[in-house]
Amino acid sequence: MKRNALGVISAILLASTGIVAGLALPAVSHAAAEHRHEAHEHGDAPVAPQLNAGRKWETDAALRTAMGAIRTSMAAALHDIHEKRLPPAGYATLARKVESEVGEIVANCKLEPKADAQLHLVVADLLAGAEQMAAKGKPAEHRKGAVKVIGALEQYGAYFNDPGFKPIAH
Numbered sequence: 001m002k003r004n005a006l007g008v009i010s011a012i013l014l015a016s017t018g019i020v021a022g023l024a025l026p027a028v029s030h031a032a033a034e035h036r037h038e039a040h041e042h043g044d045a046p047v048a049p050q051l052n053a054g055r056k057w058e059t060d061a062a063l064r065t066a067m068g069a070i071r072t073s074m075a076a077a078l079h080d081i082h083e084k085r086l087p088p089a090g091y092a093t094l095a096r097k098v099e100s101e102v103g104e105i106v107a108n109c110k111l112e113p114k115a116d117a118q119l120h121l122v123v124a125d126l127l128a129g130a131e132q133m134a135a136k137g138k139p140a141e142h143r144k145g146a147v148k149v150i151g152a153l154e155q156y157g158a159y160f161n162d163p164g165f166k167p168i169a170h
Helices: 005-015 024-041 061-082 088-108 113-134 139-159
Strands: none
Touching: 061 088, 061 139, 088 113, 088 139, 113 139
8 A cells, every 4th residue: 555655744743633542543544544545646656664874763762662562562462463363352452552652652752853754654554553453343454454563563673773672573
């Protein structure tokens, strides 16, 4: 799915207004979808994170803590996800954890503007994955959402300087 950078940024700005927890995901997803649709009409190119002149982007403690917490939660559930034994309630719990930590990132992370713009791309995938994991009545989407979150964690590790962060081996 292609993303428009303005759509991602707008979605994150919506989240930063204080509607992050349970209400933010539908609002953020709706806003991002609207912007993707509008961008499609104007020819949107795929948006992927980029390095900072060949180097990883700097992080702050709030970002490192939140991303580490998401990684820990996903790693703890990985075996059950792989074995297709994680129940819908388990996926819902993971989705809430991702949403909560994204809320912490939005509230407390202070990166320089170019690094922040790159982070928005990772956060958009985290939220999209959380939305899929939380989808009621759609068990096939739950696992796809978990895979999307794990992919976002891999992007974070590849593009952001967090010496203590290790991608999830899967």
